[in-house]
Amino acid sequence: MQNKILRFDSAAIVSSGSAVGKKETQGPIGDCFDLHDLTDRFGKNTWEKSESEMQRLALNVALSKIGASENDVGALFAGDLLNQCVGSSYGLLDFDIPYFGLYGACSTAIEGLMLSAMMCNARYFDTCAAVTSSHYCSAERQYRTPIEYGAQRSPTAQWTVTGAGAFVVKREGDVRITEALPGVALEKGINDPSNMGAAMAPAAADTLLRYFKNSDASPADFDMIVTGDLGYEGGDILCELLLAQGLDISSRYNDCGIIIYDKNSQDTHSGGSGCGCSAVVLASYLLPRLKSGAFRDILIVGTGAMMSPASVQQGEAIPAVAHLLRISGAQKGE
């Protein structure tokens, strides 16, 4: 297999925006987000339309922060968890921007950022945008059961984040995407759709092992090594899998699904998940810290479980993928 780490001279995240629901607003980083609606509805009459509206709002706020308009953006990379990715296709219809639809499950935010960085760095476009979302209510009824059924959740289950994150990427900026390593799809026999963390941890381990094997960096070089949505269960498995291979990331490790909710008070079991999870935590919690200089360098690993309800019912194990980005803030001496 090819293990080439892609290195970029000219790719920077110049703006980001987020829109979230009630539970995210009430969580430990609730003050960080740009927009929220405590009804989770965003003025729409179906959960799917609410999710689309969050995408529209998140991209609008990301563009408005830098005084940019749709005319400045050369390409949109977007996707979500809904069947046929309708969260994105409807949510972004207002924008007259060439549209690349993605499906990387919960890794979509990082997949979109990676492609945006590649496009800007190669000068195909001056400006790209990546947008993604998830919504607890639309995800529950599509993947599991409508929330009205009041189904019992297992201890390893995660809570789908209601939120959308948008990123604007240009060639120059303070917060730069300096390296990328796309993930390989794999499955290790997990077929429990209530344990996404376990299904995705091997993919994250594979990507991180390939990264450190082919890089001069060590875990201590990073302020944080953060996964998208492994949660408590998957995060523990990831650290164990890596330790068994001689790689100890535990002192630097965190997970967006752990960051976004309070374990004790919010009853989200194994933590947050969904395309929106890594998107809003990166957009509104991690990127501001890279911009302020509080963080110098992070690795973020977007994790996605690429099963469908039909494939699970047919007894198939759950394939997963994990895409890695190195994001660097203002460097010392600059």
Next chain:
Amino acid sequence: MQNKILRFDSAAIVSSGSAVGKKETQGPIGDCFDLHDLTDRFGKNTWEKSESEMQRLALNVALSKIGASENDVGALFAGDLLNQCVGSSYGLLDFDIPYFGLYGACSTAIEGLMLSAMMCNARYFDTCAAVTSSHYCSAERQYRTPIEYGAQRSPTAQWTVTGAGAFVVKREGDVRITEALPGVALEKGINDPSNMGAAMAPAAADTLLRYFKNSDASPADFDMIVTGDLGYEGGDILCELLLAQGLDISSRYNDCGIIIYDKNSQDTHSGGSGCGCSAVVLASYLLPRLKSGAFRDILIVGTGAMMSPASVQQGEAIPAVAHLLRISGAQKGE
């Protein structure tokens, strides 16, 4: 809006492979395809797994034609019509290749080829592959009703192609991807899921108008201007929409959904559709003609309708997108 036509010095389709079902084998270009199974099952016990198996076979045959292995390929771009794109995620699990999941509905083949060309041309990878599929039986039960119900089809309905196509892209080769114009998602009020051609035609018209407005080329410069799966209904609408804007492509126009089935004998109503439609027609009918010199230059416009059954039930109109590639064969004097 940005209307930049991307131009590539170094992007070529060096191999392609196709696997199709019974109706495609019995159609007018049935002899062109690499692999077929008259049971449509490809040895699997669900239609979803059959679709995945077609993807695996198509990529295998494309790689084997040039003596390449998975180790030679730096990135895979893949997607399909199934919920959560499980046709691709399961079908390509065997391949240890970094995986970028796409969702462009029926435009996915061209979206994947476009991204592959961009990656190779920018030297991120030496070799990329794009794979996509659709299956009549898995699509019917997901989007409409299981085939066992024997539902009546409307005259404007199209027949989802059972087929998978795979493409291998490198920097050098006889058949080159010379230009690309990504499409903008738009909808023009069509909300009839049995009339995808009408929903997608405005997107194809938008992309072609933007192409000819920003290019020195005219329709007469191409041996064929071919859309992915507008079928008879959508193809007529496209030509009318363009003519109203002063652009006459009728003498060069064709559609993969028209090419693949015989209108009189195969009872497919408005023609073929699906991710597999443009993929297998390009892989096994158009590319060999570009390689032999029978065609010098074509425009292919991948067309995708990005609704879901849920969005249609909620009364939403159907968004569509159309991605354009210029593919050039061996040139005169070379």
